[in-house]
Amino acid sequence: MSRTSDIDILISEVGPRDGLQSVDRTMPTEVKNKWIDALAGAGLREIEVGSFVSPKRLPQMADTGDVVKHAITIDHLNVLALVPNLRGAEAAVEAGAHALSMPVSASRLHSQANIGMTPEEALEQVAKVDELRRNSGRAVSLEVGVSTAFGCTMEGPVSEDWVIELAVKCAEAGADSVGLSDTTGYGNPAQVKRLFTRLRDELGQKAGGAHLHNTRGQGLANVVAALYAGVTTFDSSLGGLGGCPYAPGASGNIVTEDLVYLLESMGLRTGVDIEALIAARSIILQGLPGEPIYGSVPDAGLQLGFAYAGQGVSA
Amino acid sequence: MSRTSDIDILISEVGPRDGLQSVDRTMPTEVKNKWIDALAGAGLREIEVGSFVSPKRLPQMADTGDVVKHAITIDHLNVLALVPNLRGAEAAVEAGAHALSMPVSASRLHSQANIGMTPEEALEQVAKVDELRRNSGRAVSLEVGVSTAFGCTMEGPVSEDWVIELAVKCAEAGADSVGLSDTTGYGNPAQVKRLFTRLRDELGQKAGGAHLHNTRGQGLANVVAALYAGVTTFDSSLGGLGGCPYAPGASGNIVTEDLVYLLESMGLRTGVDIEALIAARSIILQGLPGEPIYGSVPDAGLQLGFAYAGQGVSA
Numbered sequence: 132m133s134r135t136s137d138i139d140i141l142i143s144e145v146g147p148r149d150g151l152q153s154v155d156r157t158m159p160t161e162v163k164n165k166w167i168d169a170l171a172g173a174g175l176r177e178i179e180v181g182s183f184v185s186p187k188r189l190p191q192m193a194d195t196g197d198v199v200k201h202a203i204t205i206d207h208l209n210v211l212a213l214v215p216n217l218r219g220a221e222a223a224v225e226a227g228a229h230a231l232s233m234p235v236s237a238s239r240l241h242s243q244a245n246i247g248m249t250p251e252e253a254l255e256q257v258a259k260v261d262e263l264r265r266n267s268g269r270a271v272s273l274e275v276g277v278s279t280a281f282g283c284t285m286e287g288p289v290s291e292d293w294v295i296e297l298a299v300k301c302a303e304a305g306a307d308s309v310g311l312s313d314t315t316g317y318g319n320p321a322q323v324k325r326l327f328t329r330l331r332d333e334l335g336q337k338a339g340g341a342h343l344h345n346t347r348g349q350g351l352a353n354v355v356a357a358l359y360a361g362v363t364t365f366d367s368s369l370g371g372l373g374g375c376p377y378a379p380g381a382s383g384n385i386v387t388e389d390l391v392y393l394l395e396s397m398g399l400r401t402g403v404d405i406e407a408l409i410a411a412r413s414i415i416l417q418g419l420p421g422e423p424i425y426g427s428v429p430d431a432g433l434q435l436g437f438a439y440a441g442q443g444v445s446a
Numbered sequence: 447m448s449r450t451s452d453i454d455i456l457i458s459e460v461g462p463r464d465g466l467q468s469v470d471r472t473m474p475t476e477v478k479n480k481w482i483d484a485l486a487g488a489g490l491r492e493i494e495v496g497s498f499v500s501p502k503r504l505p506q507m508a509d510t511g512d513v514v515k516h517a518i519t520i521d522h523l524n525v526l527a528l529v530p531n532l533r534g535a536e537a538a539v540e541a542g543a544h545a546l547s548m549p550v551s552a553s554r555l556h557s558q559a560n561i562g563m564t565p566e567e568a569l570e571q572v573a574k575v576d577e578l579r580r581n582s583g584r585a586v587s588l589e590v591g592v593s594t595a596f597g598c599t600m601e602g603p604v605s606e607d608w609v610i611e612l613a614v615k616c617a618e619a620g621a622d623s624v625g626l627s628d629t630t631g632y633g634n635p636a637q638v639k640r641l642f643t644r645l646r647d648e649l650g651q652k653a654g655g656a657h658l659h660n661t662r663g664q665g666l667a668n669v670v671a672a673l674y675a676g677v678t679t680f681d682s683s684l685g686g687l688g689g690c691p692y693a694p695g696a697s698g699n700i701v702t703e704d705l706v707y708l709l710e711s712m713g714l715r716t717g718v719d720i721e722a723l724i725a726a727r728s729i730i731l732q733g734l735p736g737e738p739i740y741g742s743v744p745d746a747g748l749q750l751g752f753a754y755a756g757q758g759v760s761a
Contacts (some may be wrong), residue, residue, distance in 0.1 A: 287751030317749045319711035320670045347749070348704040348742030349711075352666035355635045361673065389663040396634035396664075427663030434632045434662070436602030 150372030162418030183219035199226040214276020232270035237292035240285035261305025282317030310339030320356035327360035340364025350385035370424030465687030477733030490721035498534035514541040545587035553598035576620025597632030625654030631661020635671035642675035665700035672737025686738030
């Protein structure tokens with residue numbers, strides 16, 4: 132399980148799930164494991180290591196059971212797996228995942244395209260998964276992310292009232308926490324601040340993290356707005372690998388390297404070593420030669436006199 | 447002169463100055479003029495069209511007098527020129543610039559490298575330029591930007607107290623407004639919010655805008671922090687062209703296209719048409735074939751259901 136008492140912000144690395152699912156090629160299992168080792172070695176406390184979905188639909192994720200079994204051997208790492216439904220949750224619990232992440236989409240068209248269910252049907256699955264994990268005989272967390280919370284490539288704007296209503300229903304259905312996902316890179320800082328403030332007002336301690344994409348270059352701007360709304364957990368992906376294959380035009384999670392730099396330079400402790408993250412990028416390219424990866428801090432390097440949060444020299 | 451009553455945020459386009467001075471090749475004068483026409487046509491109210499510096503040092507800027515003479519024929523456009531000293535200011539006033547922009551660097555090493563003066567000597571030049579423009583027989587604005595206000599590639603961290611002290615001295619020396627420049631891309635949102643809040647507390651109406659670079663991908667994140675500190679003027683560059691040739695490793699102003707998208711999507715009116723901006727990018731490449739330009743919104747396009755500020759359909 133993760134330690135979080137010595138950090139201010141929890142970064143949940145989603146590259147092995149959200150990143151890899153957007154790439155047609157499959158990264159070999161041993162490279163996934165090596166990558167996850169390096170991510171944990173860089174100080175990341177939580178990694179979403181894969182998803183339990185049909186291998187016909189996402190063959191890149193067919194080995195998620197084996198990847199989970201490896202990841203749970205790493206000390207102090209919270210191992211998440213994405214599960215769209217009860218069947219996936221059964222496999223994830225069986226493999227030993229510490230936490231289950233379920234997507235519930237606010238957009239009806241996206242919900243059908245992504246998981247083949249209406250939002251209401253997805254809520255029923257949340258309730259069933261909650262029952263499953265409570266009967267599993269061990270502590271398994273259940274997190275929901277409300278997808279397309281900031282807009283949908285198929286529907287356009289999504290009602291903010293509905294997003295919050297759906298988040299409340301997810302908590303009522305049994306989720307330990309409910310976060311908001313900008314699946315499509317449509318979010319803007321005013322909207323992000325407004326929605327996360329409402330989420331916190333409604334859900335209190337069950338208000339979850341922010342899953343932001345950088346499709347229009349607004350990812351870190353949205354992080355700042357989320358910080359002002361009190362968000363303390365952020366998803367990101369090493370090298371910005373990733374996106375949603377069912378949201379046409381949406382590409383790229385926010386870049387972990389740039390996110391850690393942002394937070395640490397603001398004085399917020401993440402526990403993550405930026406240079407170790409940068410070194411881990413080469414493992415992605417071992418498993419997926421030639422794959423485009425992103426990030427500004429890896430190119431520009433740390434600044435002269437850079438200090439991690441809590442170790443700063445004030446000038 | 448610019449109209450600003452119908453906008454919330456003034457975007458000051460600096461591509462023809464900060465962008466072009468970082469490129470070794472020289473854009474032909476007629477292309478510069480065409481580019482400036484397109485920028486103004488897209489709705490930009492203020493453009494820094496060049497700098498009056500030694501043509502030996504920056505041959506790319508040798509035609510700034512001619513460019514100013516063209517730009518001042520455009521209706522409703524505030525035409526800025528950068529001047530490092532009295533000599534440059536004389537040429538700018540002679541050419542008909544509406545406003546003079548002077549850099550005063552907080553870093554002593556950067557000040558010497560950039561303008562060959564100490565900060566104190568630069569302040570003396572501000573006072574002399576103030577006298578010149580007051581005796582010019584017409585209304586000429588005088589803006590100062592405190593360079594390296596967020597750190598220096600040669601000195602590392604820069605004292606925040608000194609940055610504010612210097613800004614106050616610039617105002618006392620005669621500047622109408624004093625902004626802060628992240629010349630090196632070192633700024634973080636906490637620092638940006640803190641410094642612009644202090645600037646406003648000290649200078650009131652004379653507190654100027656934010657000149658931010660995107661060296662480490664933090665540009666728009668810093669914009670959000672500056673907005674929270676009440677900043678209403680931002681410099682940016684079409685296609686992210688630009689940087690500071692005397693700050694090694696620093697490259698790239700924030701991208702005007704992505705900035706306008708950010709602000710408009712937040713409900714802040716800029717008066718600028720994003721698609722017209724995107725169309726203007728081709729002119730840069732006419733004048734500088736093959737030059738790298740940047741931006742996420744030009745690649746991803748506007749989102750489904752995008753609405754400019756004040757014209758939004760709430761969902």
